[in-house]
Amino acid sequence: xxxxxxxxxxxxxxxxxxxxxxxxxxxxxxxxxxxxxxxxxxxxxxxxxxxxxxxxxxxxxxxxxxxxxxxxxxxxxxxxxxxxxxxxxxxxxxxxxxxxxxxxxxxxxxxxxxxxxxxxxxxxxxxxxxxxxxxxxxxxxxxxxxxxxxxxxxxxxxxxxxxxxxxxxxxxxxxxxxxxxxxxxxxxxxxxxxxxxxxxxxxxxxxxxxxxxxxxxxxxxxxxxxxxxxxxxxxxxxxxxxxxxxxxxxxxxxxxxxxxxxxxxxxxxxxxxxxxxxxxxxxxxxxxxxxxxxxxxxxxxxxxxxxxxxxxxxxxxxxxxxxxxxxxxxxxxxxxxxxx
Amino acid sequence: xxxxxxxxxxxxxxxxxxxxxxxxxxxxxxxxxxxxxxxxxxxxxxxxxxxxxxxxxxxxxxxxxxxxxxxxxxxxxxxxxxxxxxxxxxxxxxxxxxxxxxxxxxxxxxxxxxxxxxxxxxxxxxxxxxxxxxxxxxxxxxxxxxxxxxxxxxxxxxxxxxxxxxxxxxxxxxxxxxxxxxxxxxxxxxxxxxxxxxxxxxxxxxxxxxxxxxxxxxxxxxxxxxxxxxxxxxxxxxxxxxxxxxxxxxxxxxxxxxxxxxxxxxxxxxxxxxxxxxxxxxxxxxxxxx
Numbered sequence: 001x002x003x004x005x006x007x008x009x010x011x012x013x014x015x016x017x018x019x020x021x022x023x024x025x026x027x028x029x030x031x032x033x034x035x036x037x038x039x040x041x042x043x044x045x046x047x048x049x050x051x052x053x054x055x056x057x058x059x060x061x062x063x064x065x066x067x068x069x070x071x072x073x074x075x076x077x078x079x080x081x082x083x084x085x086x087x088x089x090x091x092x093x094x095x096x097x098x099x100x101x102x103x104x105x106x107x108x109x110x111x112x113x114x115x116x117x118x119x120x121x122x123x124x125x126x127x128x129x130x131x132x133x134x135x136x137x138x139x140x141x142x143x144x145x146x147x148x149x150x151x152x153x154x155x156x157x158x159x160x161x162x163x164x165x166x167x168x169x170x171x172x173x174x175x176x177x178x179x180x181x182x183x184x185x186x187x188x189x190x191x192x193x194x195x196x197x198x199x200x201x202x203x204x205x206x207x208x209x210x211x212x213x214x215x216x217x218x219x220x221x222x223x224x225x226x227x228x229x230x231x232x233x234x235x236x237x238x239x240x241x242x243x244x245x246x247x248x249x250x251x252x253x254x255x256x257x258x259x260x261x262x263x264x265x266x267x268x269x270x271x272x273x274x275x276x277x278x279x280x281x282x283x284x285x286x287x288x289x290x291x292x293x294x295x296x297x298x299x300x301x302x303x304x305x306x307x308x309x310x311x312x313x314x315x316x317x318x319x320x321x322x323x324x325x326x327x328x329x330x331x332x333x334x335x336x337x338x339x340x
Numbered sequence: 341x342x343x344x345x346x347x348x349x350x351x352x353x354x355x356x357x358x359x360x361x362x363x364x365x366x367x368x369x370x371x372x373x374x375x376x377x378x379x380x381x382x383x384x385x386x387x388x389x390x391x392x393x394x395x396x397x398x399x400x401x402x403x404x405x406x407x408x409x410x411x412x413x414x415x416x417x418x419x420x421x422x423x424x425x426x427x428x429x430x431x432x433x434x435x436x437x438x439x440x441x442x443x444x445x446x447x448x449x450x451x452x453x454x455x456x457x458x459x460x461x462x463x464x465x466x467x468x469x470x471x472x473x474x475x476x477x478x479x480x481x482x483x484x485x486x487x488x489x490x491x492x493x494x495x496x497x498x499x500x501x502x503x504x505x506x507x508x509x510x511x512x513x514x515x516x517x518x519x520x521x522x523x524x525x526x527x528x529x530x531x532x533x534x535x536x537x538x539x540x541x542x543x544x545x546x547x548x549x550x551x552x553x554x555x556x557x558x559x560x561x562x563x564x565x566x567x568x569x570x571x572x573x574x575x576x577x578x579x580x581x582x583x584x585x586x587x588x589x590x591x592x593x594x595x596x597x598x599x600x601x602x603x604x605x606x607x608x609x610x611x612x613x614x615x616x617x618x619x620x621x622x623x624x625x626x627x628x629x630x
Binding site: 144 | 353355438440467468470471472474475480484485486488501506507508509510511512513515589590591592594597602604606608609613616619620623624628
């Protein structure tokens with residue numbers, strides 16, 4: 001009762017990184033609240049294959065639902081599992097990835113349980129809340145903090161009266177780390193048919209095709225990102241040369257993606273990937289709020305921009321005021337000359 | 341087979357084109373400074389609905405929206421593109437709704453419409469970006485759902501075959517009707533407005549959109565009943581006021597603040613060879629790169 005739950009998403013028998021990131025966050029919240037961290041995973045032939053990808057992140061109890069047709073994911077069976085499990089367990093918090101699956105499953109579960117759900121949170125904290133209308137005071141609520149209105153404001157949302165308090169978080173927003181403290185690491189394998197009705201399996205997946213990511217933008221130590229200021233797709237391609245010599249990855253702002261300079265999966269920002277590299281080189285990026293939200297936690301930020309007043313320069317450690325056409329070849333040249 | 345299709349559409353502030361005056365000095369959103377538009381992914385959904393109507397003779401497409409009286413514009417824009425009818429849910433009791441209360445209101449309206457084969461809407465609206473309303477409507481109606489759809493490939497023997505976008509790939513699924521579908525922005529764009537339909541429906545309004553003192557076109561409304569759009573209150577859809585609006589919303593907004601980024605002390609460099617080389621050397625010396 002009253003524990004923190006994380007729904008773990010899988011592809012085949014691989015637990016998704018976003019779920020591990022949420023387990024790390026969930027462990028911290030559970031410690032703060034003095035409760036346990038529980039995890040739930042559902043798939044087909046996963047017994048013995050997923051446990052070690054989940055338990056090290058500080059899980060006290062893991063519920064593994066292993067049954068035919070639980071992978072690929074469809075809405076109804078996974079909803080049934082969570083809804084019926086939550087009726088038994090009555091968790092106070094449930095976290096899931098703001099992925100295609102999490103954003104399909106979360107609202108369906110929250111609607112079934114009439115509990116509140118906040119999408120795409122960028123921070124989760126524990127705090128108190130006073131309802132000014134009713135005069136009621138609540139301790140230890142989950143603050144679900146998220147950008148709204150295209151990233152122009154940040155709202156803190158609470159669910160005072162309904163449980164569980166549900167939130168989804170995008171991949172890369174939290175950071176995963178194996179838990180060093182004590183935890184129970186119990187694993188149970190509930191009977192799937194006790195949770196999922198036979199009628200739930202009506203939607204059939206005829207074809208499921210997933211390609212491995214072509215790049216590791218999220219985990220790259222050095223990110224070279226370009227904006228609309230790169231001028232053209234050809235101009236943008238210069239960034240791949242710079243990223244190659246620096247052993248980094250290439251990202252783009254929404255404006256660059258919309259202009260067709262780079263692929264959508266390289267978009268950095270609130271509606272794209274969130275990155276935390278050691279070095280972030282922003283080339284021809286003006287720095288709209290929604291872009292900055294996806295890279296502000298980078299170690300060193302270098303901005304290359306012909307406009308000395310570009311908003312991104314305010315959060316940059318180094319600002320090179322100049323055109324990308326002039327500066328980027330020089331960065332490549334002097335890196336090659338000076339590195340071993 | 342003929343299909344009864346309801347398109348869920350929302351009038352939203354255009355958050356993609358936020359100008360300098362979009363935020364007030366107090367850091368709140370100045371809605372008046374943002375143009376109100378048809379939510380982009382709802383247009384993708386409307387296109388899928390209109391294609392189904394063309395492929396399945398006898399089908400009808402209706403646009404369901406919730407909002408203040410001026411959201412009647414969304415129904416008109418649907419009619420201009422080929423929808424047959426529309427419903428505006430408008431009532432002060434609907435105000436302040438979070439996604440769950442919104443879904444409740446839409447689901448009660450869909451029940452009132454009755455015998456719907458397909459409910460289709462955009463994946464998410466650009467003012468909230470939550471993607472929650474589609475699945476919540478489906479749950480409230482006890483229907484199957486297919487989210488992130490890119491194309492409805494076919495409807496045969498009461499089963500829809502749908503291609504959908506998933507993380508890192510694509511999926512093709514089969515779902516029996518009735519079904520709730522949400523459409524991704526990568527789906528086909530919506531057809532433009534049709535000039536003949538614009539002429540036909542340009543005076544179409546909900547009663548609450550009309551000024552109390554009357555309009556010069558009042559005679560038209562009597563002659564042409566299709567120019568009066570359906571306008572429903574909580575009572576009209578047999579809704580429970582406690583599940584609508586702020587009262588029916590489990591989530592509460594504790595605080596809203598403007599985003600202020602911590603400004604750093606930056607070092608400004610020129611694009612000269614000397615400056616660029618010294619920066620590279622500094623980063624290499626401190627083992628930040630290399």
